[in-house]
Amino acid sequence: MYDQVKEALQANLEEIRESGLWKEERTIASPQAARIRLAGNGQEVINMCANNYLGLSDNAEVSAAAAATMEKWGYGLSSVRFICGKQEIHEELEVAVSQFLGTADSILFAACFDANGAVFEPLLTADDAIVSDSLNHASIIDGIRLCKAKRYRYANNDLTALEDQLKQARADVGTGRIMIATDGVFSMDGTIAHLDGICDLAEKYEALVMVDDCHATGFMGKGGRGTHEHRDCMDRVDILTGTFGKALGGASGGYVSGRKEIIDLLRQRARPYLFSNSLAPAICGGSIKVLQMLSASTERRDRLWSNTAFYRRRLEEEGFSIPGKDEPHPIVPIMLGDAKIAQQASAKLLENGVYAIGFFYPVVAKGAARIRTQVSAGHSQADLEEAVQAFVKVRADLGW
Numbered sequence: 003m004y005d006q007v008k009e010a011l012q013a014n015l016e017e018i019r020e021s022g023l024w025k026e027e028r029t030i031a032s033p034q035a036a037r038i039r040l041a042g043n044g045q046e047v048i049n050m051c052a053n054n055y056l057g058l059s060d061n062a063e064v065s066a067a068a069a070a071t072m073e074k075w076g077y078g079l080s081s082v083r084f085i086c087g088k089q090e091i092h093e094e095l096e097v098a099v100s101q102f103l104g105t106a107d108s109i110l111f112a113a114c115f116d117a118n119g120a121v122f123e124p125l126l127t128a129d130d131a132i133v134s135d136s137l138n139h140a141s142i143i144d145g146i147r148l149c150k151a152k153r154y155r156y157a158n159n160d161l162t163a164l165e166d167q168l169k170q171a172r173a174d175v176g177t178g179r180i181m182i183a184t185d186g187v188f189s190m191d192g193t194i195a196h197l198d199g200i201c202d203l204a205e206k207y208e209a210l211v212m213v214d215d216c217h218a219t220g221f222m223g224k225g226g227r228g229t230h231e232h233r234d235c236m237d238r239v240d241i242l243t244g245t246f247g248k249a250l251g252g253a254s255g256g257y258v259s260g261r262k263e264i265i266d267l268l269r270q271r272a273r274p275y276l277f278s279n280s281l282a283p284a285i286c287g288g289s290i291k292v293l294q295m296l297s298a299s300t301e302r303r304d305r306l307w308s309n310t311a312f313y314r315r316r317l318e319e320e321g322f323s324i325p326g327k328d329e330p331h332p333i334v335p336i337m338l339g340d341a342k343i344a345q346q347a348s349a350k351l352l353e354n355g356v357y358a359i360g361f362f363y364p365v366v367a368k369g370a371a372r373i374r375t376q377v378s379a380g381h382s383q384a385d386l387e388e389a390v391q392a393f394v395k396v397r398a399d400l401g402w
């Protein structure tokens with residue numbers, strides 16, 4: 003049987019290659035950091051494409067906390083929560099997440115992908131509606147697919163379009179539930195969601211608000227709590243989902259955080275919680291340490307934002323086209339337009355010591371190809387200046 007499938011799969015693979023959409027994975031031979039070493043030729047490069055916003059991926063204090071937790075609590079749980087229960091360290095992390103985000107309660111998942119897969123189905127039935135931003139993360143889209151609620155989509159971060167969809171949804175579901183789902187920060191552009199306006203509309207149309215804050219938790223807002231703090235609507239967001247795999251140390255794991263009854267119900271009904279293993283103790287210990295560090299000092303956040311301002315200013319001085327001038331975020335896309343150029347630019351940047359990836363259709367709109375770069379608190383200004391110089395050189399070589 004496999005012989006027939008094999009041929010079809012080979013044809014599939016060939017199609018992916020020929021369309022220029024093949025994703026090559028690079029291999030790193032060092033810890034994740036602002037500067038990394040590549041496997042193979044051992045080249046040292048500046049990493050401009052990690053979600054390591056606070057530079058904590060290789061932080062010694064975080065690693066030590068994780069190691070000490072593993073020493074004390076063992077390597078793994080070998081069970082899901084409803085069978086073997088949890089360890090105190092899991093409870094501690096759930097409390098720490100809730101305190102940090104300013105929410106009533108939190109529930110842990112193996113990843114934010116699972117959190118988003120878990121959150122809709124227990125809360126919404128076929129008599130309810132989800133109104134979803136058109137640029138929401140793939141895991142939100144999948145989560146919505148797993149749930150029977152009616153689906154509505156609005157143009158990215160467009161409050162007028164959202165209101166149109168809310169009107170329609172309210173007309174369709176009558177007294178049913180409506181939930182608005184949005185990323186806090188959209189990862190391809192670094193656009194920050196208008197959460198305050200979204201919460202106003204949610205009130206008007208009696209909808210719940212769910213925010214996936216993966217590219218914000220730890221550094222957006224005065225206390226680094228996220229987009230809800232940045233937009234001054236902390237008490238108005240019902241559900242936040244997030245990851246430990248980005249700014250918060252970068253290991254893995256995710257959570258849903260929010261209203262007490264919502265979290266209580268997810269503990270009873272969320273399938274990725276009920277049927278998937280508990281987070282490893284070491285990750286709990288490392289994540290608790292990160293949240294303590296971020297509550298004790300603004301130093302890393304401050305450095306991230308001053309680095310972001312410096313890097314954006316330098317790119318603009320050199321005449322690059324980068325969105326997000328009015329509302330800067332450490333996600334800094336350098337717009338190139340053409341998909342081929344974006345691919346070539348990524349390869350040439352690497353030759354010049356800069357590790358950054360091109361994004362093109364279908365990941366972003368046709369004609370909107372870009373190199374997406376991400377600033378970290380772990381970068382020095384010299385690193386960032388070197389990256390800018392590499393962009394200048396590659397632009398001259400490729401002539402875009």
Ligand SMILES: *Cc1c(COP(=O)(O)O)cnc(C)c1O
Binds near residue numbers: 115216217
């Ligand atoms: C990275 C990301 C996820 C997935 O998080 P994991 O913990 O890596 O599964 C979900 N949503 C958004 C918006 C993300 O950027």
